[in-house]
Amino acid sequence: MSGNSVISTSALDLVFETNDGPVHALSDITLDIRKGEFVSLIGPSGCGKTTLLRVIADLEHPTGGTITVNGISPHEARLKRAYGYVFQAAALFPWRTIADNVGLPLEVMGLDRAERDARVTENLELVDLAGFEKKFPWQLSGGMQQRASIARALAVQPDMLLMDEPFGALDEIVRDHLNVQLLKLWAATHKTIVFVTHSIPEAVFLSTKIVVMSPRPGRIHEVIDCDLGDDRPLEVRETPEFLKIAHQVREGLAAGHAYD
Amino acid sequence: MIRTRILPILTVVAAIIAVWYAFAVVLNAPFERSAAERAGETISFTEIVPRTMGQQRPVLPAPHQVAVEIWETTAEKSITSKRSLIYHAWVTLSATLLGFMMGTALGILLAVGIVHSRVLDKSMMPWVITSQTIPILALAPMIIVVFNSVGVTGLLPKALISTYLSFFPVAVGMVKGLRSPETMHMDLMHTYSANRSQTFWKLRWPSSVPFLFTSMKIGIAASLVGAIVGELPTGAVAGLGARLLAGSYYGQTVQIWSALLVAAILAGLLVGLIGWIGGWLNRRMGVREARA
Ligand SMILES: Nc1ncnc2c1ncn2[C@@H]1O[C@H](COP(=O)(O)OP(=O)(O)OP(=O)(O)O)[C@@H](O)[C@H]1O
Ligand SMILES: [Mg+2]
Numbered sequence: 001m002s003g004n005s006v007i008s009t010s011a012l013d014l015v016f017e018t019n020d021g022p023v024h025a026l027s028d029i030t031l032d033i034r035k036g037e038f039v040s041l042i043g044p045s046g047c048g049k050t051t052l053l054r055v056i057a058d059l060e061h062p063t064g065g066t067i068t069v070n071g072i073s074p075h076e077a078r079l080k081r082a083y084g085y086v087f088q089a090a091a092l093f094p095w096r097t098i099a100d101n102v103g104l105p106l107e108v109m110g111l112d113r114a115e116r117d118a119r120v121t122e123n124l125e126l127v128d129l130a131g132f133e134k135k136f137p138w139q140l141s142g143g144m145q146q147r148a149s150i151a152r153a154l155a156v157q158p159d160m161l162l163m164d165e166p167f168g169a170l171d172e173i174v175r176d177h178l179n180v181q182l183l184k185l186w187a188a189t190h191k192t193i194v195f196v197t198h199s200i201p202e203a204v205f206l207s208t209k210i211v212v213m214s215p216r217p218g219r220i221h222e223v224i225d226c227d228l229g230d231d232r233p234l235e236v237r238e239t240p241e242f243l244k245i246a247h248q249v250r251e252g253l254a255a256g257h258a259y260d
Numbered sequence: 261m262i263r264t265r266i267l268p269i270l271t272v273v274a275a276i277i278a279v280w281y282a283f284a285v286v287l288n289a290p291f292e293r294s295a296a297e298r299a300g301e302t303i304s305f306t307e308i309v310p311r312t313m314g315q316q317r318p319v320l321p322a323p324h325q326v327a328v329e330i331w332e333t334t335a336e337k338s339i340t341s342k343r344s345l346i347y348h349a350w351v352t353l354s355a356t357l358l359g360f361m362m363g364t365a366l367g368i369l370l371a372v373g374i375v376h377s378r379v380l381d382k383s384m385m386p387w388v389i390t391s392q393t394i395p396i397l398a399l400a401p402m403i404i405v406v407f408n409s410v411g412v413t414g415l416l417p418k419a420l421i422s423t424y425l426s427f428f429p430v431a432v433g434m435v436k437g438l439r440s441p442e443t444m445h446m447d448l449m450h451t452y453s454a455n456r457s458q459t460f461w462k463l464r465w466p467s468s469v470p471f472l473f474t475s476m477k478i479g480i481a482a483s484l485v486g487a488i489v490g491e492l493p494t495g496a497v498a499g500l501g502a503r504l505l506a507g508s509y510y511g512q513t514v515q516i517w518s519a520l521l522v523a524a525i526l527a528g529l530l531v532g533l534i535g536w537i538g539g540w541l542n543r544r545m546g547v548r549e550a551r552a
Contacts, residue, residue: 085451091444095545108452136546
């Protein structure tokens with residue numbers, strides 16, 4: 001385990017006991033994520049991406065192996081609010097305004113009103129939602145709602161973001177736009193980000209490391225390093241380096257699938 | 261607005277009144293026939309019809325008789341008079357409201373306990389359900405008599421019967437409502453390491469508000485029934501139940517029907533009021549209107 005490793009798992013195993021018998025969701029996951037890395041988890045449906053993210057977030061408990069987050073157990077890390085979690089859906093509370101939704105975790109943390117307001121304003125600006133404080137979620141488009149949910153995760157000021165297909169439900173134009181914004185945010189703050197996606201271009205565009213997973217049982221097929229430099233305009237997706245890595249990921253996915 | 265909402269309602273009301281008149285004629289006609297027979301006359305149908313609508317103690321009073329009675333016992337009597345229906349309605353209403361508030365509070369408390377404790381979930385729910393299988397008509401006299409024997413009379417015993425009837429829909433609705441948050445929202449609170457009370461006030465409680473109002477609508481109607489039933493066993497002197505009872509002692513069917521109608525109107529108003537408050541709260545909570 002290196003000194004600046006933020007998430008470290010070794011031989012992680014997770015079996016769900018269901019009515020149809022056990023489901024081996026994670027098998028022998030050994031992974032090291034260092035501070036400031038942008039790591040994408042990619043793989044076919046059911047390969048355990050969400051489950052792995054939930055284990056890191058202490059929403060699911062492994063049945064074998066070890067995992068540390070910031071050197072402590074995921075449970076302790078959660079209590080210290082080490083991460084912000086972004087779900088596939090925006091999961092905003094419909095009865096709260098956008099500002100109150102972003103302020104929700106801050107209320108739970110017990111911050112005073114002034115501090116809350118300051119952080120809400122700051123993070124809504126960060127995701128380009130200044131001026132929408134008083135709107136209710138249904139008054140915003142899907143992309144804006146998802147941005148609000150990212151602002152909500154950032155408001156906690158975590159060193160780590162766990163994102164489960166945050167842009168999966170959005171159209172490609174909005175998605176591109178949010179990818180650029182997310183990358184900017186990451187470049188500015190150098191938070192550690194673990195990002196689940198189904199999209200190869202998205203993974204290659206965003207990540208410094210791509211974890212290719214394969215299903216039944218969910219395991220890591222290959223880890224691909226991927227660094228296109230800190231400054232990446234969308235056009236980087238037409239460069240040979242980009243296409244080479246994308247090709248490598250595609251091969252990995254195909255090979256992982258060929259097992260069954 | 262007028263076309264889409266008032267018109268259908270008026271049509272239904274007109275149909276009900278028409279059917280009501282028809283039944284009044286059919287049910288009251290035998291009395292007129294036998295009266296005519298005794299007098300040695302024979303009367304035709306067209307002679308019977310007007311007479312069936314003006315009897316002193318009809319089997320079924322005609323709508324206008326009930327309307328006149330209601331008018332005379334509301335608008336033309338001082339509110340404090342023992343013959344004022346408004347006075348009697350208020351007596352029943354106060355027991356209804358007190359019982360309803362206690363029932364709602366009890367129902368919410370039970371639901372909170374059931375949702376937060378496995379033990380309570382397993383142990384309370386069967387009792388809550390069993391409690392409602394006991395017919396209220398059997399239980400009400402016992403409650404009233406027991407309280408009377410220890411010197412508690414009037415409002416409270418009646419209100420307790422209302423409580424007994426109204427806590428159930430609220431408890432059941434609130435258990436459902438407090439359990440209604442999506443898994444994702446619960447997980448979200450979990451990632452914030454929110455404690456139980458934070459999860460309750462910030463997520464479970466607001467999620468349950470629509471369920472609360474739906475079950476309160478049922479609860480308040482049940483409360484009104486409870487208060488009226490509570491007035492029957494002791495031969496109470498005031499309240500809509502007392503009017504029903506007195507009416508049936510003396511065969512005053514017009515009085516019975518006006519008390520019934522006033523009770524129905526009261527129930528409608530109460531349910532409507534709660535629905536309106538619920539809708540207002542929903543809008544304040546920013547929930548999208550169904551036809552925005
Ligand atoms: N709570 C649960 N109980 C039982 N089985 C589960 C549970 N959660 C996930 N699984 C199973 O574990 C496996 C991995 O699921 P997971 O949601 O992690 O996949 P995923 O890679 O995120 O898929 P997707 O791309 O469709 O989101 C699947 O077979 C799924 O059915
Ligand atoms: Mg998933």
